[in-house]
Amino acid sequence: MTLIKTTYNRRSFLKSGSLAGGGMILGFSWLASCKPTPEQVSNIPKEWFDINSFLKIGDNGMVTIMSPNPEIGQNVKTSMPMIVADELDVDWKNVIVEQAPLNTDIFQRQLAGGSQSIRVGWSGLRMAGATARHMLVAAAADAWQVDASEITVDAGVISHAASNNSAGFGDMASKAATMPVPEEVKLKETNDFDIIGTDRLNVDGPNIITGKPLFGIDIQEEGMMIAMIVHPPAFGMTFKSMNADAVKSMPGIKDVFPIDVYKDETEKQWSDAGGIDKLVAIVGESTWQCMQAKKALNVEWEESSALESTEGHNVALTKLLNTSSKQPARKDGNVASAFKKADKVIERTYSAPFLAHNTMEPMNFYADVTAERALFNGPIQTPEFLEKTLASRLGMPVEKIDIKMSRMGGGFGRRLYGTFGVEAAVISQHMQAPIKLVYTREDDMTQGTYRPTYKVKYKAGLDKEGNLIAWHVKGAGSNDDLLFENRFPAGAVDNYLAEKFSLETNVTTGAWRAPRSNFIAGAEQAFLDEVAEAAGKDPIEFRLELFDRAFKNPVGEPENNDYDPVRYAGVLKLVREKSGWDGSEKNGAARGVSAYYCHNSYVAQVLDMSTDTKSPTVNKVWCAVDCGIVINPMAAKNQIEGGIIDGIGHATYSEMTFEDGKPQHKNFDTYRLIRHKEAPKEIESFFVDNGIDPTGLGEPSLPPIIGALANALYKATGQRHYNQPFITEKSVIG
């Protein structure tokens, strides 16, 4: 039996109350770490309705569960409430899910990022459901004058067999609200879960297929105007002047004016990062009118810093990799002497370009700012950070700022950086009216916040028996030093050296799905394939030998190695079994393998590529995943499939390049994204069933697939691929 103390949550108050007309409302702070304000403590009934952090049970037995975190397509709006519902023992068909608004006093980490929503939320979500269940049982025990321990609950029905009593949640809800909140509650054994681990359809599915207004860009409010921005055409340029008189008189145009998104005297906050400090705003009655005005407007820009180019970035990164770091990120043994002793030494360099996030829903935000308060609604992965930035920029306390979270048409890290929210605020404040800011695709793609461009150089030494005796990695990226020096193969090689460098650029960068891992995994796993080949070993066997070493006799302190070699080996063995890997081609298909650990989860993949067409096609991907307990397998597989297609697509086709600071791709006519025909024909996913608490799932399938792809391409074409996108090298897919 697992007991969980509810007491830590009592700091932010776990309370219950009655609903008007019958029913129970349980306020809980499933992700709370917070400090209750004096008003919250003294004014309990009001709090229920203020805090919006609750689970409601109606007198008809319907249960409303608030989903605390932003939804970007990772499906937390379904999976987080599933965890509450399982511990509550309610029938899932009687659950209604609502998106919670931002409330930093009550919720902790209302954030979509780092694949952490489920991992961080897990215990609190379970506790919330178990507490409500406990109180319903206590109410029934009191009503029937029986011992609570003899009561059973199944799918929203409370029963006491000996007295032949039975009641629905709805019948007991009002009474349950009067029961004391327990000091501790019992959690289910993992094998007693009946919602967790089962396929449940996306709760927003019926609204998505009928085109309901779910997304930020769909927001329509009374008196709302449309706003657009014009930003500098190049990184390194800034606003100088404009003549907007003619444009201001265009049909439907209300105003055209420069805005200071970031005001000099304020301290730079999270959502100012990566933004463009000064922009031009266009406000009008309709989107099309604003677009026409945007085309007609002439703005003069001036150079404020260097106008960079892709060629310059490449040269600078190469130069960095030819230098030595005075303070290596990690050093075990002595690589220099090991390379001297080595029988074989292999050295390879890999690179990848800047990438735009390209969420299908372009950046947008609704703002209604008055002197008294500010209301916002829209797609944001970091509503709390945005609120703080808005408070700073508007000079308004956070209590007067209200942010609602719309469903997001994709995130991939882009909406971690909410400068568009600040832009919307400043425009609304200027207009003294509600506005919805909408970016065009061109604005969205050329604004920046890109995945950094990277280069990494690997050098490996093998002894006569084909054992890996030395590993030297040097990584560099734009505004990002790329390496995770304590990840595999650190700990598995006696002589290990990791050096990292960051290239300062004025092209803004940010987290892009599986930051750093999205490049380093593919490079490392492709390099390892070459090293295994040089060692004359099967690539899976070669990796397993290294994990065995890291497990039995780790180099350095085991806690300094950021992975569990047993779980790592576990996914490789599972994918070997499922794909029938024996080191040879299957049915004429070329195969590649890859494995990676990130976001606390382990993924191994085998990719089969047909070689019977002019250009290779991905036939099938087998994917083994260890992310602990899987909440919703159907949705989990969707995340895995998406990550695989995303990884293959970007590594093969996508890049952002620059000339004179200008982004060279502005829309999907020249910025290529993977399409239907190029996607793998089949993807099969397998999860390790180990009962361990859940870990990340939205990101971990992306990084390794790039290695599996490169390794299969080599088998299919005889050519190794070092530079992304692979389409710029000789062979292509699909």
Next chain:
Amino acid sequence: MANFSLKVNGKTQEVDVDPTTPILWVLRDNLKLVGTKFGCGIAQCGACTVHLGDNAVRSCQLPVSAVGEQSITTIEGLSENGDHPVQKAWLEEDVYQCGYCQAGQIMNASAFLKRNPNPTDTEIEDAMNGNICRCGTYTRIKKAIKNASSISNA
């Protein structure tokens, strides 16, 4: 500005807009039918797909002045109760992740299945190639279209 009488989802609607306005923005801004999505504005992503008569078209490239008498169907009007075979199949396969591109995918798939009720995998891939899904739900979309094809033919 000019007046246009449009047949949208079986209803006639009057709008007063610039004749160059793409139907996408007439639907979204004037008629408040926001199910049709803005993705690229240059007919590259398919998020804005609607039916003009029986044909799937990119509403971001279709000026209101070019519509005339032809009827327009959007995702909101594809079926009365969200029970078109393609919508049902999408639900069953739990296709979507973020969901933003799916109205366009569904509108394209439903027009395609009307022309070709029993498509092969390759025909599906070819027909759907103009609709980008950034989340990568392509394999599920293909399954759902095959599923919808069998629902329609049952």
